[in-house]
Amino acid sequence: MGGSTSGDLYESTKGEVVTEKGVLRYHEAGEGPPLLLLHGSGIGVSGWRNYRGNLEVFAEHFHCYILEFPGFGISDPVGGQPMMTAASSVVRFMKALNIESAAIIGNSMGGIVGAHVAMTHPHLVTKLVTIGGVGPNIFSQNPSEGTRLLQEFADGPSREKLVRWLNCMVYDPAVITEERIDERWEASSDPASHESLSAMYGSKAIEERQHSSRNSDTPPYWSMLHKVKCPTLLTWGRDDRQCPPDMPMLPMRYIPNAELHIFPNCGHWVMIEAQEAFERITTEFLLR
Numbered sequence: 001m002g003g004s005t006s007g008d009l010y011e012s013t014k015g016e017v018v019t020e021k022g023v024l025r026y027h028e029a030g031e032g033p034p035l036l037l038l039h040g041s042g043i044g045v046s047g048w049r050n051y052r053g054n055l056e057v058f059a060e061h062f063h064c065y066i067l068e069f070p071g072f073g074i075s076d077p078v079g080g081q082p083m084m085t086a087a088s089s090v091v092r093f094m095k096a097l098n099i100e101s102a103a104i105i106g107n108s109m110g111g112i113v114g115a116h117v118a119m120t121h122p123h124l125v126t127k128l129v130t131i132g133g134v135g136p137n138i139f140s141q142n143p144s145e146g147t148r149l150l151q152e153f154a155d156g157p158s159r160e161k162l163v164r165w166l167n168c169m170v171y172d173p174a175v176i177t178e179e180r181i182d183e184r185w186e187a188s189s190d191p192a193s194h195e196s197l198s199a200m201y202g203s204k205a206i207e208e209r210q211h212s213s214r215n216s217d218t219p220p221y222w223s224m225l226h227k228v229k230c231p232t233l234l235t236w237g238r239d240d241r242q243c244p245p246d247m248p249m250l251p252m253r254y255i256p257n258a259e260l261h262i263f264p265n266c267g268h269w270v271m272i273e274a275q276e277a278f279e280r281i282t283t284e285f286l287l288r
Contacts (some may be wrong), residue, residue: 170269228252
């Protein structure tokens, strides 16, 4: 989940690549080692809305690719659980563009996707930066406040429900401008985008996921994070109400080469609310 305003734009090139499971679309900018930027889930989300405000800084050092995951209204949908199709789309994308390995920045769901790729295809990921998302709720309620608001919207969309969720994403309500609300509301009307949202956050989907977790012999993904061998930077907003800051405690311990940075006075959208500090710390980590 993330966003930016149109005033933050940095010029980039739009691209698309044909894979065996449809067309993947992306934005591209900069020169240097490859850096993939993976977006989160949420209402009216896209990779461009997540990262357009950060692209200028990262493109000074890296060849940046903002990938649009299948099923969010931009790249071709492929069916299936959005998290799993997102992970496979990263592998397909890198193969199609002959990217042998890359650093990854993943926002929320994008961070989990990046971790999945690092666990299952370790040769593809040189470094991993996550923005919230990764790990289990230890002390905080599950579902979180943000997830419950997403569930309400998925079950019955309205502009008022969108505004409540957007305000839950940030520490400073001034970040939620009318422009941002209008943009998200318009994007959320796309049928494919809402289908993905319902598949992840609708009441039926959440109930099935909880039932499956209670009755499955498959361990949760976070219990296998020790398989992430690449250097990893976990970034978090101290005031995150979507993914509360107790969640990175286990990933910080399980991932062998992990470090954690928590930003004060910041909600779920670290790359927006703590933009300058996030870009500085992330750039230092990636160039280290």
